[in-house]
Amino acid sequence: MSAEAGPVHGDEPAPPLSPAPYGPVPYAPSAPPEGVQRQRLHPLTPLLESVRFLTAAAAAVGLQMFTSRNFLFAVYAAVAAAVVGGIASLIALQFRGFVIWGRELHIYGGVFTRSHRTVPLDRLQSVDLVRPLRARVFGLAQLNIEVAGGDGTDARLAYLKHDRALELRSELLSIAGRPGAAPQTAVESTEEAPAAGPAPLVPPVTVRKLAVASLLEALPVQLTALLVFGTAFAVTGSIFGFTQVATALWFGFFAPALLGYLQSTVQMVNRFLRNCRFRITRDGGNLLIERGLTDTSHETVPVDRVTAVSFDEPILWRRKDWRRVEVWTAAVAQSAAVVKSTTALPVGTPDEVSTVAAEAVPELSSVFAVEQPPRRARWRMPLRWKRTGALLDEKVFVVRHGWWVNTYAAVPYARIQSVRVVQGPIQRMQGLASVHAMTAGGVGHTATAAHRDVVEAVAMAAELRKRADAAAALEAPRLS
Template sequence: MVIAGLSWSTLSRVGFGWFVAMVIVIALGATVLSVVSWYNTGYQVVGRELRIHEGLLWRRTRAIPLERLQAVEVVRPLLAQLTGLAELRLEVVGGGKTEAPLAFLGVAEASALRRRLLSLAGPRTVSAPGPQLAAAPAAEPPVPPGRPLHAVDNRDLLISQLLTPQAFLLPFGVVFVAGQFLSEGSWSFVAVASTLTAMAGILLQPVRRVLDDWRFQLARDEDRLRIRNGLLETRVQTVPLHRVQTVGVTWPLLWRVKGWLRLRLEVAGYAAGEADQRNRPDRLLPVGDLATGEAIVAEVLPGVALSSLPLSPPPLRARWVNPLSREVLGAGLAEEVFVVRSGLLTRQLTIVPYARLQSVRVVQGPVQRLLGLATVHADTAGGAGAAAVDRDLAEAWALAAELSHRGHTARRTP
């Protein structure tokens, strides 16, 4: 509704004066609602439980057991940075979306509450019921605490986003649109504005990635990863390593010229249903070379080396199902992890620790049954897991049995 109210067509119909008035009314209404919501929201830490109180006419109290806590993130949008505030976001097991966002707290209070919640969420932490945590004046740390692992060069980040299909093909689109305007002689304000809006939409994803991953820093503090990133909206994320379900490695087509890759985490409880993917704080390395990727993966999954993972392709008859990507597909069992490779243009590698396996499935489609093939799915808690596509049927059953055995053994091993 808001987007429709602020569209170019509305501007052309109502005129500039009424358009500005609509923008002011919408902005004031949003501000008033935000202030009322903020005044009627509070929290309390009781034992190993976080309680959120909110609502003006209909009061609601949510109780979140901290043993379900997966990750805690401190987010500071641009206006929050100017006013010294921060938003605390929690990711819990089985959450359909980000749980209990506390917006807004003081920076010091948000950082202290994050540390308190992570401490109480630890498996060996015992705490008596206590009152609401009080804020203490302190400055926001300039970098994440702990042992620094890597800081992304902003120049590499910019170049990596220029090597995306959206940015790479945009000049050709500009030339085509300009040719259309010149040939038809149509230069109306609405036509030009609509074209510029469409081009801005094409560039939105790479621009967002640059803004989100600006000054990306990764550090390790004992058994936790600490990630800080963002330009207009800064984020400080804390992820316990024992919550990591999978590690994904991606080699985009245009990045292979420079030997770059991207790393992402999958953590149980991340809001897979979020409409805005930026609310899924799963970045591990926005851009980097193979040596950097190997070093970071070794920190998250000790003993795993990207360049020496055992991978075998599907049988030759799988080319009838995947004629172009059969040579790219691969799967293998390493000492500590299950590995799957896929993707023709954008190469992807998924690494699943055996201890994180929740279930193993063998699936056959009608074409696969004719060819004696099957796909083995290794499922993790609340995530996509990994799938070994188009394996020989006998191999698929043997692989599934071995995965079940290794998963059971790994979960029993302290």
């Protein structure tokens, strides 16, 4: 088809066709030419990634050896596993590696099913350094690479020598034009000194304070479960007899409940270990977060991509006036199935919370006087009504919700993509409606002003859209 179209109305020619479609040029990944040498991962990578399988196999062999008392079987099994594992590792390493070509990172993997992943470094958001315990033993680390618009961690390079991982991290950030302060270059010891660089924004969280906070957060749910099961056991036992009831409850309720208790305890311990030695600093446009006792991590949060800040108040923290600060960014909350956030402060006082909040979103307050829903909505949430509300602040839209863990979510107006008003059948009878504000990239909990008066809800939605458009128009580049 020619660039000039024929006449359409009399002798007036049609306007010429555009030589290229309007809009942004679609991203077209390229591939390195044949023969480019791939950079290899560490030889121990396949073994470290299969550590759970090896642990399960070792437990099975140990159980077999204990029951049959056949020690020779254990020796044969260990030798066979070592030979098979070594051969499999050598084969896997031949097909794994990465190449930096231009402004792209190419990651290769797979033995039977080959994979070739291209990461556009122009869209790079952060490169986090993570050191699981099994990798630290051998002086190794992994890089988690996140790209704007991705779904969680877009790519992972595991494992590399610690020094090499630091060099590669700096190289990727430099290519992307997002330089960030690199974590310490010396191999970590059991008693690490703080990394040289910017001063921490808040004092370190002590081990005692973190342990007390973790225990107080998990205690209400565990005590409530104990009270429910204890009451059920006492009532049914007094009616049907304790022996018969004890057997039935053990197999029907107590055994699953015990597994739940163990899982809850493991989660509490993991949360404590993950947030030990917490340190947050500011370097240019990034928040740099270091944490971890067994598994260490060095995370980068680009301030210009923060979509929301939330403040959590577990029920037993309120007497101590403690809060936890979570920061949400556009690249790590794309999917409702895999929702992530970054803990910017595991537990802190009001002054510490205010400092971190103002660094994540400039001039953001941490104390909000939200307005409660109408009293006619109280029966819908009798325990949460006093702790539910919304506020149109000068810079952010704030919603409050929750009872066990009361949460304030503050969303900058520039990050709001769409606003909708939802009214269910019972709400319609009561003259109520809920306002939902969706953000760029999404927030783990959508900012929702629940059960507002319908006139107020419509006015709030209109004002939100007006403020969001005005704030987003001032941004360059525009995220929302």
